[in-house]
Structures are given as structure tokens and as C-alpha cells.
Amino acid sequence: MNHAKASLSHVISVLSHTQTQGRFFSRTGRRVDSRDTLDRVETGRTSIVQEIDPQLDPTIHQRLLDLGFTPGTPIQVLRAAPLGDPRIYRLAGYEVALRAQQARHIVVREDS
């Protein structure tokens, strides 16, 4: 029984893998958890940029890099607008407001 359960969950995971590859897996095949994007980081916390969503339009990708969202940069979430969006982030010595729509494309890891 245990074995059957395990293989069933395996099948499900493979299926979901195939279905969501476009959204949840980066080009390198590394799993990108949806919890780990900048828009999900709580206000007040600091995280480190891991990468920018490789699927993103190349010009916007480059723009986020030019704004300082380069891999390895620490980012602190400073505050949110009264209705929750946009939010102000502090990085590279300055502060910038982004809508969740853009922050969603910045993959981060916890500051260790």
C-alpha cells in the first residue's frame, strides 16, 4: 500500500512538473518556489536577489538589472502603499518603488 501511494504521488508530481514547467521551473531546471519571489517577501525583511525570471521580456530583464537587481544584491522591503501595492525597496544605496507585477519576476533567497 505504501509503495502504491508513493508511486501515485510520484505520477502526480511528474504530471504537475510537466504542466507547470513554464511557470515554476527556470531554464536551468532548478525549482523556483513561487514563495521566493520579491513580491512575497514580508515588509521589513531583507532577502538576496538570486535571479530575474529568465522568461521575462529581455528589455525589461535588462532594465531590472540596470536598476540594480543583480544576483547577489541584498534587498530590504521598506514599506507598502496604503492599498498594499506598490512597495518601496531599498537596494544598492537607494530606494525604488515597484508594483507586485514587476517584483514577481525577481527571484530571491533568504538573507543568511
Next chain:
Amino acid sequence: MSSSHCEPGTSTQITLAGKRRFALIGNPNSGKSTLFNALSGLSVKTGNYPGVTVAKHLGQTRVGDSTVILEDLPGTYSLDAISPDEQVVVDVLSGVDEAPDGIIIVLDSTTLQRSLGFLARVLRHNIPAILVLTFTDDLQRRGGHIDASALSRALGIRVIPATSGERQGVNKIKATLAEFGSWESPVIAPPADAAQLTAWTESVLSTASYQPPEPDRRTAKIDAVLLHPVWGTLVFFIVMFAFFQTIFAVAAPMQEQIEVFFAWLGAKADAAITIGWLGAFVSEALLGGVGGVLVFLPQIALLFVMIAILEGSGYMARAAFLMDRVMAKAGLEGRAFVSLLSSVACAIPGIMATRSLPSAKDRLATMMAAPLITCSARLPVYVLLIGLLVDPDERFGPFNVRGLILFGMYLLGAVSAMLVAAIATRLSRRSGALLPFYMEIPPYQVPKLQAVVSAVWASAGAFVRKVTSIIMVTTIVLWLLLNFPQRSLAEMDAAGVDTSSETAMSAYVLDNSYAASVGKAVEPVFAPLGFDWRINIGIVSSLAAREVFVATLGQVAAAENPDEPLTALQDMKVLNGPDKGDPLFSPSVIAALLMFFAFALQCMSTVGVLRRETGSWRWPAIAFGYMFVVAWTMAFLAASLVRLVT
């Protein structure tokens, strides 16, 4: 550029005018424009880059014994252009548009970790360059550090530390510009590859013993209140209230004085000029026209003072941040709010304020919407029409009905502007990529006096020059149309006019004037709304500026009864058709007129500015067309509705 005018042996680095050209390039908020203004003083000329909605700022300054041209390029974070103003920077750097002789790269010393990548990409263009580091005083205050001469050695170009606007830094930059021939250039160009660029940035910063600044404590403390969900919103509304109060209350006494002055001047001219028609022409058309426009100068100047202060202090970015969610509902971003806010005074500064929008599509959508915001020129028209419609003491509950209707008109303007913006962005979004929204939130600063003065000088000057010419010409034409052809006494006698009465004679001239023919010619268009040729003259003449409508109706009414023009207006009767003998200004006609003025683009100055800002006649034509159709339809609906109810 042809070189045939150049003398033999002249270097190609000298332009035709024989002056060197330097372009200032840098990130937004880097203090670049402040520096540009400090360098060029009041010599700044604002124009447009050919074919695009991008303002071109040119200035001059004396260095050593020669004069050089300075060009303030639009601020940009990237050389991968996503908006027309960024494309201008790329074009200038790559020499598409005639490359400058040298460039002055302006970087905020507190954000070097971000901006060195930008510097690297600029340097790869191989144009002689120097680097100006701004806000070095802020860097020091916030515990940061940089060794400018070490940075200069690491980069291979000259580095000038400056605190924005301070004389010493400006003089040093001028001295460096004078030594243009001996500028050093990098031995090896910075790398292009992203990973190598990160390594290059790190090594340059460590060579210059760069210590990034601590977060600005003063800014953090102020933002804890001004961006607080409750207090921040409250302060925002207080700031907006103060903004409108200043525009209307503080400007009003100054406006009155201008009016009094021009009335006095007109009377003097009328008395001094003995040729009757010439005196009337000078006092009514020339002075009346110029005065009618200059009345709005205090409002415009104050508006720009306040915008420059809000911008210079850093609050404007916060206001845009607070309003972003609301503007997003119309498909716009926070910054468009600033433009719509300015349009309450006048659509012209509102349209000029769209230059701060990075996206050309947002800019167009805002430009299409801004003329719908209730501007100060609509106010006299609304006051007259509402006055004809409602008694001064009529009340609805605790509210004065006149005030309620006026408030409703302001609300109608704001709501319809947002609707138009929403439609325009939806239409344009179908083509092209979606631009990301990002906005730097700069540290708070005390606004620089020089920046405020420059902003007011440039915009007030532009207002007086461009608008006066348009309005003056139209008022002159209108006056001629209303008063010509002149009739001889014999002709009037033959027509049975009582030639002993001044009133009857001027009424005859008016009824048979060119203007009357124009009013009658457009009658088929406006007849369904209940307008006759007398109202039509008002509408046609208000194309020059909306407030001319009031003046025209005044002239028409005065021609019928010079002693009591207001009573004459109320007593005007429909001249023919089934309603003959009924009052001309019936509730349905007034409702139609209110709607018409709320929506129609009855303002040639706005059309002119739209032409200037978009670089083509296409957008002003679209704006005029769509607004006319909406205005006619809304007027027709309002008139029909009122006729049903009454």
C-alpha cells in the same frame, strides 16, 4: 551637416556655429538638471527632439574665453531604450543625431553601486567624457566615503566631486570644460559582459575605497509619517487642499490687479485714440485679448512654483507612490496624477508635465485626458451659465444649488478624464510590450531656489509667448468679424433702422456682420441642441479660449441692450421656429451648453501645445475630433433629458 561653411583646417569637433557642444548624461534624480541649470543660468531654451515627444533643453555657458553649448539629455537608468526619451540618449551617444564633442556624466555618489554599470556602458561609446559626482555632501553625512582621485585613476577619466548647485563645483566643471583638448580617456574600455561588468564594478569601487552610505535617517523619519497608511494619506489630502487653495485664493488678488490694469489701459487707449473704430479695436481686441490671457499668468506661475517645490523636495515621488493604485485603475501610473492635477489650473502646464512620464503611451493617454479636467478657463463660462439657470438662493437640503452644480461639473471632468485615459491605454496596449513601473524614491531635500526659478521662468515665458500670440490673433479676428462690414447711414436708413439710436445701429451691424454669417453657417450642426446663431458665434469664438464665450455673449447682449447686458441675455428670445418667443436660454439649452463646454476642446492653445508636445498634427486632430463628438452627443442627451423632465 555640411562642412562647406567651416574654414579650412577647422577640427570636425567644432560645430558650424564654432561652439563646442557638451551633453549632460545621467540617471534621473542624479542632480543632473540642477547642475545643468547652475551651469547655464537663464539661457536655457526648451524645444523638442524632431519627431518625438521629448523635450530638448539647450543652454550656454562661458568657459575661459569661449562660449560652449550644453545639452541636458533626458535622465535614464539604461542604454537599452524602452521609451522615446531614452532612445534620444542612445541616438545622441551613437551619433545618429550629431554626436556631442564631449559628455559630462553625472552620477549620484550615494548610488554608485547601481550606476557604475551605466557609466561603463556610456564609456564604451568612446566619446571624450568626464564624470561629475553629485551629492558628495550627502555621502559624507550618511557615513559613506569615496576617493575621487583614486576613482579617476581606476576609470581613466577626470572625476569632479560636486555638491549640487554649489559655486565651487560648478567653477571646477567650467575649468575642466575649458581644458577639453587634454581630457584623458580610459586605457581599456570597460567590459560588456554582465558577469565581468559586476566584477569590474566591484574592483573600481574598492580601488576608490568606496564606502556606501547608511540609509538616510532624516528621510526614514519623515517617510514614517508621510508614507504612513493613515497619516500619509491624511497629509496627502492636506497638501492637495493647500495646492488648490494657493492656485485659486492666492492668485485671485493678483489676477484682479491685472484685470484692473488692463481695463484702465483700455479706457486710456479708447480716450486717447480719436478714430472711433481704431480706439475700440485697441481697447477691446488688442488689450482685451492680451489682458484676458495674462490674467491666468499668476495661476500658471504659482502652479509651477508649487510643482517645482514638490518635485525638488522629493514629495512628488511620494504623492505619485500614494496615488499609483488609484491611477492604475485608469491604466496609468502614479506620475500621471501630477499632470492631471496641474490641468485644474490649465491643460497646457498639465500637458507639459507629462514629460516626466517614461512611457510614451502613458504620455499620450494622459494628454488625451488632461483637456477634460475642469480648467480655470471653464470656470467663468460655468459661472455665467449656472447663474442663468438657477437663482442664487436656491437650496437643495443644506447645499446651495449653484455650488452643487459647479462641484458636479468638476467631478464630471475628473471622472471623464480617468475614463478617457483608461480607454486610451487599453487601445494602445494592444500594440507593443507592457512597460514596467518603477520609480525612484529620492531622499528628501530642501528645494533649490535656482531650480524653482528656472522652472517658473521657462514655463511662464513659454506661456506668455506662445499663448498670447494665438489668443491675440483670434481676438483680433473675432473683433473684426463682429464689427465688419461697417454699414453706411444711408444703407441703414434704407433697411429701416432707427439711425438716431446707437443701440439699433450696432445691433444692425452685428446682425449683418461676418460673424453672424459664420454663426448662421454652422446653424445646422448646433440646431438640434437648440442653439441659434448668437450662441453659435460664442461657440466659434470660444475656440480661441473658452472664456471668450462669456465676452462674446456679453458683446452680443450689449449690442441688443447696452445698459443691461445681463438682463438682455436673460430676455433673449428664440427668433424663429416652433418655439419662437420662448426664452433662448431655456434650461435645456443651458444644460446642453454646460455639457458642450465640459467636453469640447474649445481651446486653440491646448491644440497648439498638443502639436508641440507630440510633434505632429495627428494627436491634436484626434483629441479635437473625439472631444467634439462626445461634447455634441452629451449636449444632445442633456438637452433631450431636460426637455423630457421640464
